[in-house]
Amino acid sequence: MPKPEAVLVLNSGSSSIKFGLFDISAAVPALLCNGLLDEHETRPRLVVKSPAGESLFEKQRAASDTDGGHLFADVLAFIEDQFGNHRLRAAGHRIVHGGPDHSGPVELTDEVGAKLERLTPLAPLHQPRCLAPVHTISAIRPELTQIACFDTAFHHGMTPPASRFAIPRRFEERGIRRYGFHGLSFEYVAGRLAEISPQLVEKRTVVAHLGNGASLCALRNGRSVDTTMGLTPLDGLVMGTRSGTIDPGVLLYLQQQEKMSVEDVQHLLYHQSGLLGVSGLSSDMRTLLASGEVAAQDAVDLFTFRAAQQVAMMANTLGGLDCLVFTGGIGEHAKEIRSEIGERLGWLGVRIDAVANNATRERIGAANSTVNVFVIRTNEEITIARHCADLLRERGDL
């Protein structure tokens, strides 16, 4: 009997690093175990669970050891130990920025890796975090194929005017255009929506990925036609620590009048703004919803105001709205946020059923809603596993 084939998936986000081990022997990848590398505590912690949610392994690094990279080595050792009957064929990575050249997954050769490294200024909060495990794994397992799956790829077919900035055309030729992100999540949601409601595929759908990073995608026929993030993951919605859409004049003012350096402005926009900046309290939606402070409520209000405003923008691209989907940590778990955004979109025909919403059912639209409203739990990891399996099969390696 040949050994079953497996792929290790790493999903490095701005607030978490998730991973999953998938059996890719059959057409549909099957989860073997998954886990979280939690770096937010003072000591990085690794938790591995079975598909049923039982804890399989837990490890906390010593206080002196702040390098999360060691935990990737622990993940590989755990897999070797517990799933040694599988043949690990590849490590698949979520890479946030793919730049203009990548419309699909690619093998992470040294050359590709170096090119992706050069995109760091376009995603300074993410790109180094996504590429770090690539380096760790290639040091420990140099023979293992590594594959990059891009957040930008799903939006690659987006065309002007949606993809264009109103600046001189020569900059567009140099790649300064709107790329969009969270594509692995939008791709998963589009696929799941087609399973739940095939008749909605041709309809006008807006997907709201609301997590620590947040963006919207206008979907038609399963493809992205518009999105709220741009050249970088700073544009669009209010996020945990990012400003979202801002008058570019503010940036000039901060530099010219407040004498802030370019680095200070970058730090302000990526790390000190958004929910954290407005509340002065936290970037975590749970903390803000539980707080009685006025500034926390102000931050939540701005979040839902801007989200509804930009859903309307996406609906405008689509020429109307038939379907609204919530996903991401906030979209999946914060019923208050879904309800508030729904209220603000009442004029577009959105009505959320309070009972279904409180119970976080998959369908939360009320009977009199002209818009179908869903909550779909995203799964970027399985999307990456599928892409890796497809690439390995295309190459005849599987």
Ligand SMILES: Nc1ncnc2c1ncn2[C@@H]1O[C@H](COP(=O)(O)OP(=O)(O)O)[C@@H](O)[C@H]1O
């Ligand atoms: N039960 C909950 N209620 C409200 N917000 C939640 C809940 N669970 C998670 N969140 C929020 O989800 C966000 C993280 O989203 P997630 O998609 O997991 O992050 P990332 O962007 O790093 O992938 C945080 O702001 C967190 O507060």
Ligand SMILES: CC(=O)OP(=O)(O)O
């Ligand atoms: C692109 C992006 O914003 O990702 P995250 O939600 O992980 O921050």
Ligand SMILES: [Mg+2]
């Ligand atoms: Mg995420």
